[in-house]
Amino acid sequence: MPETENRSEGRSNVFLTASLDSDAGVCTVRIRNIATRGVLVEGSRLPPVGTRIRLVRGELSATGELAWDGAGQAGINFHEPIDVGGWVKKVGHAGQQRVDRAVTAIRETGKVPGDWQSPEGLPNLLAISVALDAVCEQLSCVPGMSIELGETLVKLDTIAQALRGFASGNSP
Numbered sequence: 001m002p003e004t005e006n007r008s009e010g011r012s013n014v015f016l017t018a019s020l021d022s023d024a025g026v027c028t029v030r031i032r033n034i035a036t037r038g039v040l041v042e043g044s045r046l047p048p049v050g051t052r053i054r055l056v057r058g059e060l061s062a063t064g065e066l067a068w069d070g071a072g073q074a075g076i077n078f079h080e081p082i083d084v085g086g087w088v089k090k091v092g093h094a095g096q097q098r099v100d101r102a103v104t105a106i107r108e109t110g111k112v113p114g115d116w117q118s119p120e121g122l123p124n125l126l127a128i129s130v131a132l133d134a135v136c137e138q139l140s141c142v143p144g145m146s147i148e149l150g151e152t153l154v155k156l157d158t159i160a161q162a163l164r165g166f167a168s169g170n171s172p
Helices: 084-088 094-109 125-140 147-167
Strands: 012-022 025-035 038-042 052-057 060-070 073-078
Touching: 012 084, 025 052, 025 084, 125 147
Parallel strands: none
Antiparallel strands: 012 025, 012 052, 025 038, 038 073, 052 060, 060 073
């Protein structure tokens, strides 16, 4: 652990996903705590101490330097202070918000919302499953796919299979 334990500011304990960009490549990390001047991250492929990095979460990014590492964790000192509130705020986009609304509607009513329509204009679980399959296929072809994203794609594929089962009247 570094000698920066004399922190003058509080840290927010969080569990957020972000990308860590460096000359060594890009890796997915989990932000475990965050403050205006630095973060504690966890990851399986962290660059060496002293590496200049860019931490990216949604549309936010911050540059800094890896100050210490150990046991799959690292401390990053930012070059400029960040807005912690903006970083911990739920990151979403219109597509994710639409999915969230659809999941809520399905849980509450057991029916697929009317705005979830297949290209033919018919709302059904099979169309959703096919769309998920297409997204999984597209993402699986991305170069440098991380293990974490690969595992998430397997989960999405399982969801698509379950939707196909529901669409055919067979519960998974």
